[in-house]
Amino acid sequence: MEQSPKIASLFIYPIKSCRGISVPQAPVTPTGFRWDRHWLVVNYKGRAYTQRIVPQLALIKPEMPQEAFSEDWEPTNKSFMVIRAPGMNELKIPLTTPDSVAEGVSMWEWSGSALDEGEEAAKWFSDYIGKPSRLVRFKKDSEHRPVDPQYAAGYSTTFMDLFPFLFLSQGSLNELNMLLPEPVPVNRFRPNIFLDGCEPFGEDLWDEIKINDLVFKGVRLCSRCKVPTVDQETAVMGSEPTETLLKFRSDKVLMPDKKPRGKVFFGKEMVWDWKEGSSDGKGKLIKVGDPVLVAKKMTSRNEAAI
Structure with a gap:
């Protein structure tokens, strides 16, 4: 039998190609688990970085609040994703929606706009990777990436x-x-x-x-x-x-x-x-x-x- x-x-995996988080439960949505691959590291042209070309992304460890994986939880202004990597100070990314928008973001066949996580995040990722970089978030309210x-x-x-x-x-x-x-x-x-x-x-x-x-x-x-x-x-x-x-x-x-x-x-x-x-x-x-x-x-x- x-x-x-x-x-x-x-x-x-909150940030594409960075380390994953093992969780006891996960909220399912039509586009995947909530928070899964919501963030992306891009180069100065807005193109996606992955471990295929930047393997050191594997050493970046995002950490999310435990309650972020509860059903119907919404972030407050005290909710952060904390990011750590060897030789770097920790970076805190607010989980509330940022105001800035990055145009011309692209990954494989898709291109569109994304939410920009700001200059502190851009400097952190640029310093770590050694190339001009930015951290962007999927703009789920207005963007659509069909499979x-x-x-x-x-x-x-x-x-x-x-x-x-x-x-x-x-x-x-x-x-x-x-x-x-x-x-x-x-x-x-x-x-x-x-x-x-x-x-x-x-x-x-x-x-x-x-x-x-x-x-x-x-x-x-x-x-x-x-x-x-x-x-x-x-x-x-x-x-x-x-x-x-x-x-x-x-x-x-x-x-x-x-x-x-x-x-x-x-x-x-x-x-x-x-x-x-x-x-x-x-x-x-x-x-x-x-x-x-x-x-x-x-x-x-x-x-x-x-």
């Missing part, structure tokens, strides 16, 4: 790479670590929802799951970039785990009937189908320990979108 998965950990309609028409997100939620299982990580020269922790893969009680790579086949009354729909397998090769404790980039993943998690191996494009896959990208279950479209909490009901599964990985 197949095991019933449950949530082992929940992770929120690729080929995969999930009608959904949108903030500063995530592609889709609102990334699921990964302990079983998959264990399987990979048995093959690696040195095991890697889950933070290499930056999931939002980390599951236990799931067979290795069982999440590949999930078409629809339920957590409490929330329905999540599988979008596609997560194609991995260079970020998993960055050691999140040292910011040093290597060749693993990608080198090992290529041997058994490439499109060539997993989907022999499809044209290979040299991709490797680890984790499952999903959206919250807020039109089902909780019909008001407002976020609800999910918690560590919550059971996961697999409602619909694919029969093979050849059916999975990549």
